[in-house]
Amino acid sequence: MIPAQNSPTGEGAPPRFRLLSALSYCAPLLVNGIVLPFFPVWLATHSFSDHEIGIILAIPMVVRVLVAPVVAMIADRLKERADVLLWSGGLSLLTAVALFWTTTFWPVTIVYALQGATFAPYVPVVESIVISGVRRWGLDYGSMRVWGSIAFIVSTLVGGQMISRWGGGMVLDVMVFGFAMTVVMAIFCPRIGPTRRRGQPINIPAATGSGLREPHLLLLLIGVAIQQSSHAVLNAFSSIYWHQLGFSGTEVGLLWSAGVASEVTVFFLSKRLNRRFDAWTLIRFGCAISVCRWILFPMNTGFAGFFLLQCFHGFTYAFVHTGVQRRIMATVQETQESSAQGAYFFYVGMAMALMTLASGYLYAWLGVVSYYVMALVAFSGLGLVIFAYYLQPQRVLSGGKTSEAA
Numbered sequence: 001m002i003p004a005q006n007s008p009t010g011e012g013a014p015p016r017f018r019l020l021s022a023l024s025y026c027a028p029l030l031v032n033g034i035v036l037p038f039f040p041v042w043l044a045t046h047s048f049s050d051h052e053i054g055i056i057l058a059i060p061m062v063v064r065v066l067v068a069p070v071v072a073m074i075a076d077r078l079k080e081r082a083d084v085l086l087w088s089g090g091l092s093l094l095t096a097v098a099l100f101w102t103t104t105f106w107p108v109t110i111v112y113a114l115q116g117a118t119f120a121p122y123v124p125v126v127e128s129i130v131i132s133g134v135r136r137w138g139l140d141y142g143s144m145r146v147w148g149s150i151a152f153i154v155s156t157l158v159g160g161q162m163i164s165r166w167g168g169g170m171v172l173d174v175m176v177f178g179f180a181m182t183v184v185m186a187i188f189c190p191r192i193g194p195t196r197r198r199g200q201p202i203n204i205p206a207a208t209g210s211g212l213r214e215p216h217l218l219l220l221l222i223g224v225a226i227q228q229s230s231h232a233v234l235n236a237f238s239s240i241y242w243h244q245l246g247f248s249g250t251e252v253g254l255l256w257s258a259g260v261a262s263e264v265t266v267f268f269l270s271k272r273l274n275r276r277f278d279a280w281t282l283i284r285f286g287c288a289i290s291v292c293r294w295i296l297f298p299m300n301t302g303f304a305g306f307f308l309l310q311c312f313h314g315f316t317y318a319f320v321h322t323g324v325q326r327r328i329m330a331t332v333q334e335t336q337e338s339s340a341q342g343a344y345f346f347y348v349g350m351a352m353a354l355m356t357l358a359s360g361y362l363y364a365w366l367g368v369v370s371y372y373v374m375a376l377v378a379f380s381g382l383g384l385v386i387f388a389y390y391l392q393p394q395r396v397l398s399g400g401k402t403s404e405a406a
Contacts, residue, residue: 013137018144020190021133024126025148027089027185028119031178033155037239037256038163038171044240045168046103054360056109057236060116061353065346071121072342075128076335082189084125089182091118096175120349122182124341129190131329131341136192141325142270149263149318156260160253216392217331220283221347223388224324227287227381228317229351230294230374232359241368242306251303255310262314270322279326280389286319287385290378298368316378 043053071088075081095115102108133139155178162170242252266273273282293312299305324344332340355377362370 013133013139014190014192017133017137017190017192018139020185020188021126021130021144022147024085024129024185024189025145026151027178027182028122028126029148029152030155030181031092031119031175033152033256033260034159034171034174034178036235037156037252038159038168039175040236041163041168041239041243042171043108046108048105048108050237050364051360052105054236054357054363056105056112058353058357058360059109060113061349061356062116063113064116064120065349065353067117068120068124068345068349069339069342072124072128072345073339075121075125076339077194079194080191081125081129081194082186082191084121085186085189086183088118088120088122088125089179089186092122093176093179093183096172096179099172099175119179119182120345121342124345126189127325128341129192131325132192133190135329140271142267142322145322146264146267149260149267152260153257153264156256157250157253160249160251160256162249163253164249214331214392216388217327219384219388219391220324220327221344223287223381223384224283224320225347225351225381226384227290227320227378228348229355230290230378230381231316232352232355233363233370233374234297235352236356236359237363245300247303255303255306258307258310259313259317262311263318266314266318266322279323279330280385282319282323283327283385284382284389286315286317286323287378287382289315289319291375291382294371294375294378297371297374 040053040057043056048056071084075084078084092115095111095118098111099108099115102111130139130141130144133144134141155174159171159174162174239252239256242255243249247255277285289312293309293316297309301309328340328344359370362373366373
């Protein structure tokens, strides 16, 4: 969704930048492909209640969003941002190993919270490196980001097969393998030097104003964070719910993979979509689809129906996420890139943490009816996004017309 352009400086990207960037996305999303859908199943196998599951999943999110922006700002000042990834992946690997010796509420909560803190900066820093490549050398964002989504699909499908065969206990084994891969990719992640002010593609609007303090960008990030937090009940309890409906581990894996496969489709079509729609249209459309998705989710339409609803994820996440990346790129300088990604991560993570904490109580009280509450949450986020659109500065073009930056 972020437009690829020709480099205005004439310099070329470092060798294998696209390949190593794609693999750098694959490593953390390999972990997420197991942890997101199946860690709640592992918790359920140890007889944690719905309230406890909500708390265990929420506390690391709070820790994560407090750590990520701080580390992201530090990364902006380092000679090599990729160096942050090595300690992030290494310490996260240690926490995954520690979970083998924790099976009660407080030990699991503490160790998982530590994992949230150590793994927090990994994806935002990878994102900032890739966006720098887009700025400097006119590379296509979608063609690199898509491989992370593919890795998520593969790990989710394999994880579903393993759960069907060996049960939820295998989650930790795959988690350890995934974190080991993050360490490996931290070693090979592209080293492109510190952030800089020059090298942006010429027809991507130059960042102006106060960057991260622009009111419309701040309101946009908050609105999107609220909309994204409406995924909380899905993330925390959908796997458990689908198992209760009689779906096998393989079917649950397929349902999760369908959502990410729709992301992949969006990324593959990014150039064409970018030519037809601006960033604001993508964001607003994705938020609107979120409202529809959660209204329909409580209806037990069988495997085919849930599969179709999962395919909406390409709109409710991929459209919104890539639209936000374009707005960040148009508003802030490269010297603030990691900080911008950290801020985006902070708002989304904090909203998701609070909503995940609430989801444990909502689901225990309302069951699948809690998805109607998520529809209201998504609608609130959409309202803030629309307000942010009208709050942004207008660009005056020739002929006295105004146009919003993509």
